[in-house]
Amino acid sequence: MKPQNPNTKNLENAENYEPYSSGETSVEKHLANYPSAKKEPESEGKTIVVIGQHRYYKLFSAQLIQCKLTKGAQLKNPLNITNPIDFMWQAERPEELKFYAAISKFQTFYDKSEADKEALRLLFKNPARYQFYEHDHRISEKVNIRSVSPVSVSVPAIDFQIRVERNAKMYSVFGELTINEMPCLLHEIEVRLGQFITRGSSWYLCENHEILEAISYFKKHENEFKLKEKSFEAFQRDVLSEMENYIPVNRTYIKSISKEFTQEVNAQLAPQKLIYIAEDGDYISLTPAMRYGNQEVALRSKKQLYGLDTRGDTYFIKRDDTAEDQFSAMLMRQHPHLPEQMENELQYYYLHKAHFLDENWFLKAFDEWQQNDIQVLGFNEIKGNKFNPNKAKVNIEVTSGLNWFNTNVEVKFGNQKASLKHLSKAVKNKSRYVQLDDGTMGIIPEEWLLKFAKYFNSAKIQEEALIIPKMSFTAVEEMYDEQLLDSQVLTEIADYRSKLTNFKEVETVSAPKDLQASLRSYQLQGLSWLNFLDDFNFGGCLADDMGLGKTIQVIAFILHLREKRSRKTHFLVLPTSLIHNWEIELEKFASSIKYNLHHGPNRPKTTDHFSDYDLVITTYQTLVSDVSFIREFTFGYVFLDESQNIKNTTSQRYKAACLLQSLNRLVLTGTPIENNTFDLYAQLSFACPGLLGTKTFFRHTYAVPIDKFKKRDSAKALQDTVSPFILRRTKKEVAKELPEKTEVTIFCEMGPEQRRVYDAYEKEFREYLSAHDDEEIDKNPMHVLRGITRLRQICNAPQLVGEDKLKGETPAKIAMLMEQLRSITGNHKVLVFSQFVSMLDLIQNELKTEKIKHVSLTGSTKNRGAVVKQFQENEDTRVFLISLKAGGTGLNLTAADYVFLVDPWWNPAVENQAIDRVYRIGQEKHVIAARLICPDTVEEKIQLMQEDKSHLAKKLVGESKPFLKGMGKEAMLGLVR
Numbered sequence: 001m002k003p004q005n006p007n008t009k010n011l012e013n014a015e016n017y018e019p020y021s022s023g024e025t026s027v028e029k030h031l032a033n034y035p036s037a038k039k040e041p042e043s044e045g046k047t048i049v050v051i052g053q054h055r056y057y058k059l060f061s062a063q064l065i066q067c068k069l070t071k072g073a074q075l076k077n078p079l080n081i082t083n084p085i086d087f088m089w090q091a092e093r094p095e096e097l098k099f100y101a102a103i104s105k106f107q108t109f110y111d112k113s114e115a116d117k118e119a120l121r122l123l124f125k126n127p128a129r130y131q132f133y134e135h136d137h138r139i140s141e142k143v144n145i146r147s148v149s150p151v152s153v154s155v156p157a158i159d160f161q162i163r164v165e166r167n168a169k170m171y172s173v174f175g176e177l178t179i180n181e182m183p184c185l186l187h188e189i190e191v192r193l194g195q196f197i198t199r200g201s202s203w204y205l206c207e208n209h210e211i212l213e214a215i216s217y218f219k220k221h222e223n224e225f226k227l228k229e230k231s232f233e234a235f236q237r238d239v240l241s242e243m244e245n246y247i248p249v250n251r252t253y254i255k256s257i258s259k260e261f262t263q264e265v266n267a268q269l270a271p272q273k274l275i276y277i278a279e280d281g282d283y284i285s286l287t288p289a290m291r292y293g294n295q296e297v298a299l300r301s302k303k304q305l306y307g308l309d310t311r312g313d314t315y316f317i318k319r320d321d322t323a324e325d326q327f328s329a330m331l332m333r334q335h336p337h338l339p340e341q342m343e344n345e346l347q348y349y350y351l352h353k354a355h356f357l358d359e360n361w362f363l364k365a366f367d368e369w370q371q372n373d374i375q376v377l378g379f380n381e382i383k384g385n386k387f388n389p390n391k392a393k394v395n396i397e398v399t400s401g402l403n404w405f406n407t408n409v410e411v412k413f414g415n416q417k418a419s420l421k422h423l424s425k426a427v428k429n430k431s432r433y434v435q436l437d438d439g440t441m442g443i444i445p446e447e448w449l450l451k452f453a454k455y456f457n458s459a460k461i462q463e464e465a466l467i468i469p470k471m472s473f474t475a476v477e478e479m480y481d482e483q484l485l486d487s488q489v490l491t492e493i494a495d496y497r498s499k500l501t502n503f504k505e506v507e508t509v510s511a512p513k514d515l516q517a518s519l520r521s522y523q524l525q526g527l528s529w530l531n532f533l534d535d536f537n538f539g540g541c542l543a544d545d546m547g548l549g550k551t552i553q554v555i556a557f558i559l560h561l562r563e564k565r566s567r568k569t570h571f572l573v574l575p576t577s578l579i580h581n582w583e584i585e586l587e588k589f590a591s592s593i594k595y596n597l598h599h600g601p602n603r604p605k606t607t608d609h610f611s612d613y614d615l616v617i618t619t620y621q622t623l624v625s626d627v628s629f630i631r632e633f634t635f636g637y638v639f640l641d642e643s644q645n646i647k648n649t650t651s652q653r654y655k656a657a658c659l660l661q662s663l664n665r666l667v668l669t670g671t672p673i674e675n676n677t678f679d680l681y682a683q684l685s686f687a688c689p690g691l692l693g694t695k696t697f698f699r700h701t702y703a704v705p706i707d708k709f710k711k712r713d714s715a716k717a718l719q720d721t722v723s724p725f726i727l728r729r730t731k732k733e734v735a736k737e738l739p740e741k742t743e744v745t746i747f748c749e750m751g752p753e754q755r756r757v758y759d760a761y762e763k764e765f766r767e768y769l770s771a772h773d774d775e776e777i778d779k780n781p782m783h784v785l786r787g788i789t790r791l792r793q794i795c796n797a798p799q800l801v802g803e804d805k806l807k808g809e810t811p812a813k814i815a816m817l818m819e820q821l822r823s824i825t826g827n828h829k830v831l832v833f834s835q836f837v838s839m840l841d842l843i844q845n846e847l848k849t850e851k852i853k854h855v856s857l858t859g860s861t862k863n864r865g866a867v868v869k870q871f872q873e874n875e876d877t878r879v880f881l882i883s884l885k886a887g888g889t890g891l892n893l894t895a896a897d898y899v900f901l902v903d904p905w906w907n908p909a910v911e912n913q914a915i916d917r918v919y920r921i922g923q924e925k926h927v928i929a930a931r932l933i934c935p936d937t938v939e940e941k942i943q944l945m946q947e948d949k950s951h952l953a954k955k956l957v958g959e960s961k962p963f964l965k966g967m968g969k970e971a972m973l974g975l976v977r
Contacts, residue, residue: 045069047082049103049126050143051151051203052135053193060193061135062106062123065143079143081107087128095127117207120195124153124205134203151201156180158197158204160211162218162243166253171232173225173240175218179204186223191216210246210345217243245301246345254306254314271320273327275369276348277378284356284382287348288327292317298347299324330372334365357385359432359443367391380440387433388440390414394448398480400488403537405476407459407466413442420461427452428696454479457697459690469690471538471725473497496536506532512559514592517552522734526553529727530666531560539665539687541643543728546670546824546898547742547928551582554639554668555590558615561636568636569610573657575642576619577816580747580935582641586615598622607633620645620653627656635662642819643667646686647679649695654682671823672726678703680722688725730827731897731926738926741915745943746820747935748812750795757798758937761790769973788938788975795934796839796903811842813902813932818846820900820930825852825878829871829895833914834902835884843902844881854879859886871895884914893917897925904931904939941975 045068054061064084068076084100084107091097102119126132133148140147156179165172177184179197189199191212197204206212217239227235240249274296276287288299297303297319305317331349332339338349356362366389369376379389390413397408411418416436423444426434432449433441444452458475459466468476473496482490508528511519519527526542530553533540544550558570574582579599586593595615598604599622610616610633623630638660640646646654665687673679681698684691692698705714731738750758765787769777777784793800797811810818821830834840837858847854853876855867871880872895880893884905899915915929933939 046075047130048075048133049123049130050079050133050135050148051153053137054109055137055141057109058193059110059112060106060120060195062103063135063143064100064103064107065133075145075148077144079145079148081143091128093127095122095125098122099126099128120205121155121207124155124203126153132203134201149201151203153203153205155205155207158206158208158211160214161248161250162214162240164240164249164251164253169229171225171227171229171235173227173232173235174223175214177215186215186219189215191219207343208246208345210243214243214247244303245298245347248302249304251304251306251314254316271323273323273372273374275374275376277376277382279353279382280350282353283350284353285348285350286331288331290319290324290327292319299328300347327372327374330368334368335361353382357382357387359387362387362389363391363443386439386441388413388416388436388438388442390416390442392418392442392445392448394445396480396484398476398485398489400486400492401467404467404469405473405489407455407468407480409455409464409466411442411444411448413440416440416442418442420464420466423452424456424461427456451479457693457701467690469538469688470496470536471688472691474721475693509560512556512563514559514562515556515590517589519552519556520549520734520737522729522737523549523553523556526727526729527556527560530554530557531564533725534561534564534664537664538725539667539689541667541669541672541683541687541726543669543672543726545729545731546820547744547930548729548731548734548738550668550670551585551641552589554666555585555593557666558593558637559590562614567614568663569613569633570615570637570639571630571635571660571662572615572617572639572641573620573623574617574640575645575749575819576621576751577747577749577812578641579617579619579749581745582617584747598626605629620656624652624656627659631659631661633661635660636664638662638665640665640667640683640686641669643669643683643686644671644674644679644823647674647682649682649685654686657686669823670820671826672728674822676703676707677718678707680718684722684725691721691725731928735926741927741929743915743929743931745931745933746816747940748816748932750812750934750937751806751809753806753809754794754798754811757803758791758794758934761787761794761801762938765791766973791938792903793836793839795937795939796834796836797842799842800836800838812934814842814846816932817843817900817902818850821847821852821879822850824898828898829878829880830898830900831880831882831893831896831914831917832900832902833882833884833887835905836903837883839902840881840883847879847881852879853877854881856881857887857891858883861886868893882914882917887914887917891917897927899927899929901929901931904933904943938975 045066048065048067050063050065052061053059064082064087065079066082067079070076084103088097088100091100098119099122102123105115105119106123132151132153134151135143136147136149159178159181161176163174163176175186177186177189179199184199189197192198192203194209194212195206197206197212197215225235243249272291274289274291276285276289278285278287289296290299292305293307295305295317297305305319306314307317309315332342335351335355337351337355341349366376366379370390376389379385379387393410393412395408395410395412399406399408409420409423411423411434413436416438418434418436422435426432426444427449430449432444432446434444436442455466458472458479459468461467470492473493476485476489477493485493506525506528508524509531511524511527526544530540530542542550542553544553561568561570572582576599579597583595583597586595593614594612595617596609596613598616598618603622603626605626607629616635618626618630638657640657646657648654667683667687669683671679672683678699681692681695681703693701702714702718705711706718768783768787772780790801794803796813798804798806799811817832824830832840832843834843840856840858844854844856853874855871855877857864857867857880861867868891871877871893880896882891896917899917901911901914904911911931915927931943933943
């Protein structure tokens with residue numbers, strides 16, 4: 001209970017009183033009212049209760065006294081104070097037990113508390129039926145037979161009202177007291193110890209502190225005030241206006257008015273309900289009030305309202321007792337601590353601050369107050385309280401847009417609307433409190449907090465709506481109840497589900513007319529799948545194994561888009577090393593595609609010319625540098641080749657790619673997952689925005705359960721989500737369509753530092769050739785061979801010719817090779833050939849860093865058989881590094897199905913011998929052999945010579961002639977021009 005405050009009205013409840021007749025009675029009459037009062041045998045003495053004022057303090061005192069009786073049954077000295085606790089053991093009822101506890105409290109000094117009233121009530125109800133005596137300390141400080149006299153005690157019904165009469169211009173004001181409905185003159189009674197009224201030998205416990213104060217006030221003034229009109233106005237203002245909140249005031253001079261006028265006035269004064277909230281220490285007070293016109297009255301006040309009629313006469317304004325009772329009853333239902341305060345004299349109720357600010361309580365209470373048109377004042381003036389008192393009103397509507405499902409979310413707290421930005425922040429922090437524009441905090445219902453978490457994880461905020469890509473139709477179905485989806489959304493979802501869950505329904509398209517190649521059936525299926533996604537405006541990921549022709553499928557798709565609709569400019573982003581590959585493939589298979597290479601130091605810093613091309617090609621590094629203006633151009637498609645380059649969502653490449661504007665997006669990769677499940681998130685969040693939700697959602701829902709705890713159900717759920725948008729065919733799946741051996745060339749574009757080293761050596765070699773004639777060159781073939789070999793070594797890695805490590809660069813071939821090995825070693829075994837052992841050493845260092853298990857074979861290897869056996873039979877050993885001289889012949893390595901020739905040589909026969917280590921009897925897999933070539937170098941020139949000048953190639957590989965025999969000065973210069 002709330003502690004006593006001297007400045008606060010008494011808060012204790014009153015219990016039902018026992019009826020009692022007023023008036024003075026003798027001791028015998030008093031005892032007759034209690035027929036069950038304890039009567040002890042004379043020989044055993046007598047126990048009585050003596051009440052009065054404490055001998056040292058102005059406190060009520062009660063003592064349990066034992067004494068003997070005279071033969072005439074009178075009290076006999078000495079009167080001995082006894083310990084009421086000893087009597088507790090004899091108590092048979094709880095009331096008696098509390099009675100003795102009350103005496104124990106009042107017989108010594110005590111601090112006043114809320115428990116006093118309950119103790120006094122129990123004491124004056126006298127459940128133990130003792131005789132009560134009053135001690136008069138004026139007669140004797142000690143309790144003896146001279147200083148005590150019998151009294152009766154009770155808890156009667158005490159009422160007091162103020163009567164105001166007017167005679168001419170004089171006002172008479174006096175109080176009227178009733179005890180148990182019997183009139184009692186004020187001069188007959190006394191107010192004792194601020195808690196009792198005494199009348200002769202009767203003590204009445206008065207639990208209404210306000211009545212006692214009013215009685216004391218009127219007794220002090222002999223119960224009558226004679227006041228002139230002006231004095232009465234001051235008396236009314238200073239005294240009556242406060243008293244009549246607790247004490248009824250009967251103004252007899254106010255005349256009755258007609259019933260019709262009363263009805264008219266009261267109709268104009270329809271009451272408005274209010275609740276005033278205020279802070280009082282650790283408690284919150286709630287003062288219910290009614291406003292009648294321009295007058296307010298506390299619900300618990302007894303104040304009568306008055307008005308003036310057109311003639312200036314005062315009339316009563318009738319308070320709406322029914323409305324006020326209903327108002328009060330509603331409050332009592334709202335909290336269990338309120339009904340127990342009904343009988344106190346306060347005009348307000350109170351709750352502990354912790355109980356009042358309990359969200360589960362006040363939100364419900366305020367909601368009910370709003371429904372009952374109750375105005376609440378002062379809530380946000382509570383110190384430290386920033387809560388908005390209104391319940392959240394949530395309205396959700398999902399509609400269909402062009403490429404998105406639009407979720408319109410409106411969350412209102414009264415007249416304040418929560419912005420999606422603030423809602424998202426609250427949900428992200430797992431907080432139920434959302435910041436509102438007026439500075440208050442709205443409280444999100446627990447069930448909506450969970451729903452909002454799903455909404456924000458599966459969508460992105462666009463102004464004041466959530467947008468979910470249509471490819472996430474399954475998430476829309478799962479998250480939203482059907483009644484929240486409009487008819488168009490329901491139709492579209494049904495259509496998507498029907499088509500995307502049955503891949504056989506994908507319509508096969510024809511190869512484009514301008515494609516200068518024949519597509520294998522699986523490549524045509526890939527083109528049809530890309531077209532299928534395009535029909536729905538869905539992005540996707542083409543993730544075929546290396547060597548299956550992802551590039552030609554995309555080239556065919558670009559040609560198909562040109563036939564399907566009006567020409568658009570598409571955008572291709574790729575690693576620098578792949579520029580040459582794409583240029584060759586475009587010129588070879590689709591010469592009608594007009595493309596622009598946006599790359600190099602002299603590139604335009606504008607997009608003005610982009611519209612002139614079918615395809616704009618750039619690198620990831622250039623994109624990061626130029627995204628500030630490239631992002632302003634809207635492309636048809638954005639293609640990312642080797643999209644694992646954006647797998648890190650914190651990287652500049654990922655952020656730049658996501659800024660690009662396009663009608664659709666497609667990523668190409670042979671390794672959608674290199675290290676962990678999260679690799680997939682960045683690539684698909686670019687191609688299919690919103691499909692996998694937020695990073696936090698993906699990490700907790702998929703990445704951690706799959707990678708850390710190997711949860712199959714999480715992996716299955718992720719697979720179900722992404723499978724319609726990823727097309728991956730392995731070499732094994734399409735084996736029937738592949739030739740037994742496929743040879744490809746991978747171009748490795750040098751970085752600036754590597755190119756600088758190469759250009760310097762090439763210049764030196766070219767100057768040597770230019771300074772000597774054919775005869776001198778023919779006499780010094782080793783000098784020429786040494787120069788060409790150095791250039792080939794620099795193509796591999798400048799370190800092979802003693803150059804320092806490149807500044808911040810990895811040699812192009814090593815970078816490309818490691819990228820490919822990361823992609824394929826999970827499912828395939830690989831042979832890596834090089835003529836230079838030092839190059840194999842550099843590759844071996846990278847394999848150790850990547851923790852790819854491998855073996856090597858060079859001329860210094862002594863245990864050749866054991867090394868070969870480990871590669872062939874040990875499943876963990878994925879890569880075999882072999883020097884061309886040591887392993888070009890005599891080995892059977894059918895466990896591998898990929899071969900990389902790091903530094904192709906003049907003689908194709910030597911290369912074929914290396915490839916045949918895999919492609920031989922016993923090989924059941926299809927072999928893919930890849931040559932790594934640095935474009936615009938001696939390597940590319942040699943390759944062109946092999947392809948276009950076969951007659952010269954025959955001279956170079958003839959067994960009967962020296963290596964460079966037959967090559968003149970001009971032919972050699974052609975290698976370095």
